[in-house]
Amino acid sequence: MPEAHSLHRHARDQRAALAGQVLAVSSPQGRFDPAPYDGHRLLDVQAYGKHLLHSFEGAPDLHVHLGLKGVFLRTDDLSLPPLRSTRLRLAGEREAFSLIAPSVCEPLPEPARDALLASLGPDPLRVGAAGREEAARRLASARAAVGAAVLDQSVWAGIGNAWRAELLFLAGIDPARRVDVEEAGRLWDLAVRLLPLGVDAGQVVSDPAAPDERWVYKRSTCRRCGAPVASRSVGGRTAWTCPREQR
Numbered sequence: 001m002p003e004a005h006s007l008h009r010h011a012r013d014q015r016a017a018l019a020g021q022v023l024a025v026s027s028p029q030g031r032f033d034p035a036p037y038d039g040h041r042l043l044d045v046q047a048y049g050k051h052l053l054h055s056f057e058g059a060p061d062l063h064v065h066l067g068l069k070g071v072f073l074r075t076d077d078l079s080l081p082p083l084r085s086t087r088l089r090l091a092g093e094r095e096a097f098s099l100i101a102p103s104v105c106e107p108l109p110e111p112a113r114d115a116l117l118a119s120l121g122p123d124p125l126r127v128g129a130a131g132r133e134e135a136a137r138r139l140a141s142a143r144a145a146v147g148a149a150v151l152d153q154s155v156w157a158g159i160g161n162a163w164r165a166e167l168l169f170l171a172g173i174d175p176a177r178r179v180d181v182e183e184a185g186r187l188w189d190l191a192v193r194l195l196p197l198g199v200d201a202g203q204v205v206s207d208p209a210a211p212d213e214r215w216v217y218k219r220s221t222c223r224r225c226g227a228p229v230a231s232r233s234v235g236g237r238t239a240w241t242c243p244r245e246q247r
Helices: 004-018 110-118 124-141 161-171 181-201
Strands: 024-026 042-048 051-056 061-065 071-075 086-091 096-100 104-108 230-234 237-241
Touching: 004 042, 004 051, 004 071, 004 096, 004 124, 004 181, 042 124, 061 110, 104 110, 124 181, 161 181, 161 237
Parallel strands: none
Antiparallel strands: 024 086, 042 051, 051 061, 061 104, 071 096, 086 096, 230 237
């Protein structure tokens, strides 16, 4: 499932390419009603954790959650017909974005928008260091093990399985135990420092010196010490850990 860095990258790219323009909005697949948006001006695109909100002039916000399989395809050839599987196509003056296989693509009136945002925890890519105290408090007070709590979008927004594995490794924390406020704060600091690198690179970057490498995520051995990587289910997802490096 795409994680926060991917959604913030989509928001950044679409905002730069389309914001301020009157868009041609369509649904070649026919599973979305484009009428409230077609011919309206796109004002902004923002990411909140794993959610995208498109703000239009004179229309409700448009809410997108990519889920497991959702993708955006980008083109600067407006004459190129979109794929028939396209749920939503946003076409501006020079570029178009086609959304395929999202889990959510829906109008989001203001009350529902407010409820969605209220349900989300701090997003490292939105509040950064300013959100440290609240983020640490939420994670440390969670009743679940840290490996489950950090995936709970009401605790922290935007963290998925890959970032969980890499951040917990770098913090030296085993996902099956709980954390105190100090440990939660250190974990947040890592997220604030590393997730922006993922936005720019378009992938998880847990080592700026080797952006294409991972420490433990889906590896057979730890890249730091060479120990066999352990994998087990934590919070319903496979967690990869180094038994030497993570207490």
